[in-house]
Amino acid sequence: MPTLTEPKLIAGNANLPLAQAIARRMTMHRGVHTGLVDARVERFNDGEIFVEVYENVRGEDMFIVQPTSNPANDNLMELLIMADALRRSSAARITAVLPYFGYARQDRRTKARTPISAKLVANMLVGAGIERVLTMDLHAAQIQGFFDIPVDNLYASPVFALDIKTHFKDQMNDLMVVSPDVGGVARARELAKRINSPLAIVDKRREKAGEVAEMTVIGDVKDKICLIVDDMCDTAGTLCKAAEVLLENGAKEVHSYITHGVMSGPAVERVTNSVMKSLVITDTIQPTAAVQAAPNIRIVPTAPVFAQAILNIWNGTSVSSLFDDDTLTPIYESLYSAA
Structure with a gap:
């Protein structure tokens, strides 16, 4: 018609x-x-x-x-x-x-x-x-x-999968997709299937909103390049803490793929000073000048x-x-x- x-x-x-x-x-x-x-x-x-x-x-x-x-x-x-x-x-x-x-x-x-x-x-x-x-x-x-x-x-996972296959094409066997909490497992599993990688979970326990008391890694991340996958990054506190916990558990390096870069308050400073090698976000939210200037933040177009x-x-x-x-x-x- x-x-x-x-x-x-x-x-x-x-x-x-x-x-x-x-x-x-x-x-x-x-x-x-x-x-x-x-x-x-x-x-x-x-x-x-x-x-x-x-x-x-x-x-x-x-x-x-x-x-x-x-x-x-x-x-x-x-x-x-x-x-x-x-x-x-x-x-x-x-x-x-x-x-x-x-x-x-x-x-x-x-x-x-x-x-x-x-x-x-x-x-x-x-x-x-x-x-x-x-x-x-x-x-x-x-x-x-x-x-x-x-x-x-x-x-965003199909777009992230394309990005990962391009930037990690010689290291695909070393990748491990990580969900930063139990609630995001389905999202992380979807990306893991697309790049044929195993899946791990960071289980977090909160004492109160915005504060994480304890984190436990479920899965063997030793010598793996960990890719944390989530739908949004607000203040980046949980994300940066998860990256530290993964490295403490033997991960080789940590990168993050987050759809919505809310990036409130101290988020950019935290990511810049964190142990993460890179944070990849999309432009669903207009990135601020600070986000664009951050050396370890990369923006994928939607x-x-x-x-x-x-x-x-x-x-x-x-x-x-x-x-x-x-x-x-x-x-x-x-x-x-x-x-």
Whole structure:
């Protein structure tokens, strides 16, 4: 069936470089110029957010690129107000492209009288007129069930696997994938399968939130190059401690592959001074100048996979096909040669 509408991108202020990179990629894939819709997203003196779209979007397939990263509340409100503006402008369909889904850590009630904020955010997105969500590495996969609209959850592990096969191509037999906690085992196992490596776990016990009292390594990491895999790095305290524990247990060296580089507070300083050889993150959250300047932090682009996912949604074709190496490798061929 021929597609009558055009895919149009609009972006808030959360990660404009990523939105522009996605637009460039879509232009390259289609051979037709795709730019960001001309709009202004600004604040009044009291902090209220105002959005004005300068182009006609009636009947168009709209994609809002806006991770809800720090400042999470401002970026979330920008997203909601942009969605409302597009809905009132008669857009045919509105898809929220959330490279990083904020509030995802509040996905359940861990004790009495606490909220499930991820569900509240889901309700707000749907109420604003969003009809589909495209995101990457949700903190908890069950958040997809909070929505009564389609949710496409992309994974960074296929991209990380390509990176690992390129940078460790002569050391593949020495690699060991490590989950920094029991809850992340499924994510780590997925990457371990892709690179055909064994799996270890760092079991941590907390006395209180943000403080780790004890760590135990489950698995033999002696003389291994350990790759810690997780969905986000916030203050990096746990990550740096896990790297130390792995080396104490005989690991040869430690690297980390983290999807979302939240990098709050002392995170960059901790990573720079840590025993980790490298920390690889994606650009789902716009990296700060400090992150970009850190000698042992490397950033992997997500624009190629997001651009292809947006085109697949627009065309009505499979998004899950992007999880296959045969499909993903060609769109990253400018970065990684065949390993």
